[in-house]
Amino acid sequence: MRWSKCFIPTLREDPAEAEVISHKLLLRAGMIRKLASGIYNFLPLGFKALKKIENIVRNEMNKAGALEILMPFVQPAELWKETGRWDDYGKELLRFKDRKEHDFCLAPTHEEVITEIVRKDVKSYKELPLILYQIAVKFRDEIRPRFGIMRAREFIMKDAYSFDADWEGLDKSYQKMYETYEKIFTYCGLKFKAVEAHTGAIGGDVSHEFMVLAETGEDVLAFCEKCGYASNVELTPAILGEKYSSEPEKPLEKVYTPGVRTAQEVADFLGLPVSKITKTLIYIINEKEAVAVCIRGDHEVNELKLEKLFPGKTFRMANEQEIKKIVGASPGFIGPKDLKIKVIADKALEGYPNFVIGANEDEYHYINANLGSTFKPDLIADVRKASEGDLCPKCKNPLQFTRGIEVGHIFKLGTKYSKSMKALFLDRDGQMKPFIMGCYGIGVSRVLAATIEQNHDENGIIFPWHIAPFQIAVLYLKKDFEEEAEKIYRNLSQKWDVILDDRDERPGVKFKDMDLIGIPLQIIFGKSYEKNKEVEVKIRKTGERKYLKPENLENFVNEFENEKN
RNA sequence: CGGGACGUAGCGCAGCUUGGAAGCGCACCCGCUUGGGGUGUGGGGGGUCGGCGGUUCAAAUCCGCCCGUCCCGACCA
DSSP: OBGGGSOOOOOSSOOTTOOSHHHHHHHHTTSEEEEETTEEEEOHHHHHHHHHHHHHHHHHHHHTTOEEOOOOSEEEHHHHHHHTHHHHSGGGSOEEEOTTOOEEEEOSOOHHHHHHHHHHHOOBGGGOSEEEEEEEEEEOOOSSOBTGGGBOSEEEEEEEEEEESSHHHHHHHHHHHHHHHHHHHHHTTOOEEEEEOOOGGGOOSEEEEEEEEOTTOSEEEEEOTTTOOEEETTTOOOOOOOOOOOOOOOOOEEEEOTTOOSHHHHHHHHTOOGGGBEEEEEEEETTTEEEEEEEETTOOBOHHHHHHHSTTOOEEEOOHHHHHHHHSSOTTSOOSTTOSSEEEEEGGGTTOOSEEEEOSSTTEEEEEEOBTTTBOOSEEEOOBOOOTTOBOTTTOOBOEEEEEEEEEEEEEEETHHHHHTTOEEEOTTSOEEEOEEEEEEEEHHHHHHHHHHHSEETTEEOOOTTTOSOSEEEEESSGGGHHHHHHHHHHHHTTSOEEEEOOOOOHHHHHHHHHHHTOSEEEEESHHHHHHSOEEEEETTTOOEEEEOGGGHHHHHHHHHHHHO
16 A cells, blocks of 8 residues: 555644543544544544454454354344343443334344344254354443543444353353454454453353453453462452451540541541541442441442342442431441441451441541441441452462453353243254353454554554554655665565555654554665665564665565564 | 533634634645755635524623533442
């Protein structure tokens, strides 16, 4: 491709609308443009990178024996009503009516449709296992789209679905997809980690997320270097690494703490570490029952864990008025002692001597509270987020934490959809049985954003070899070298994706643009060529420069491709 | 959904407080210049000032409503 014939509208300045680096660079590199909030155009360069990712995914999926199909983006409500998700999915599901006033939605995912396909035409265990997938547009009407294509409303996703006759079959399909995902992200050139994850709105019980490691990631991962345990922190059991001293219980004492509300304020006021303070949070279960959750001041409640204590029930935090009504005190002065509602104490309070609690009376706290003698919780449970200093739930080594961007998520669905949609096959024992399903997603457009989030410097994007829209850039700095540059460009184009910067621009412009769009190898016809007919090869990632005779270029690129990737 | 901010040329912004001829930089077009990190210079084109309504002799500027966009929050009591 010649730059002059391509549409690459690069920007010199950061657009005001972009906050995170991948969003800024995607816009500046002329790869995407916003059409509406969370809805983007992919311009030629962005589209090309996207197609590279798609093809990597496609290749590996095909190798794993999955079959590519394409399902509709617009779906009838009837299917969604069958599984109950028409009501359960919430506002993320964008609904509308057609001219005949029939309900439709834009597909946020395709479990219903795939199950419909399979229940109609797969009748026998002999046709199993079956893995179908597509690479297609999805629409989720996110509460708050942000970060460009990282959390867009409309996005490209690869979604695959497996159908097995039994649970062992599902285990095998799941394992196969797990390994395929590892191959895909490795081939993409990404640093990633697979972690145990929460299943969320899709359902099922076992799931893993594939996380691209990046400081700007929205998720926190806990992992153990020793045994390999890794999970999304929202799922990690919290095992305190700290050993509590066996200091004797001191007498409970009510203290005047005017105007101090947050745990930190209380700690500062009393001259104690914030860990010695506890906070008590009031939750409303199913809009009727209130419960109190008591936790150390330096810990955070993990609502997912809380949710599991009340399966199937809705819950939310109480607001200030409700708290006053239930407790008789303002937020900030609530404590577990003498509460008339159910009290859940976090496990980390067990054996913790002499801590501070709210007195359920404005402007007062108790010091030297102890679990058991001061108050008896109705339940002691792990309800906090694991954090620095906690131990691996498998091998008890200290956990490590890092941030990541979720680019893939695989689930063992089981029979959630096949049962509710009556998707049955005839097994070898003559019984009709529901398919055992799995589903496997990759956010293709998000992979592009995550790649940039992980691979950039102050000059722009640094594309990994296999995702780069072009692998090689040829640029000549003087018109005199046009012919030679053309020759090299045509030559290398036979094996690789090459872009020729044939614009009549100053060298600085060409360099800046090429660095910005992140092409891994730049072949420069400039001073070195003028002097001794050697081209300069600049490696985008390291900034390293090599000087080669044009006839040696092909060998060099071959070697580079093999060793670096 | 709650809070905050913004909306002026393709992009980045100033002007608004205190109403009185719509500006700057980049980009774009033409000329010269320059040619290894967004060259310098001269000239030029481009605007329903987000929309509607109001106040006023006069509105980008003041007031009201609406639309759009971004940020923070939607669990830390």
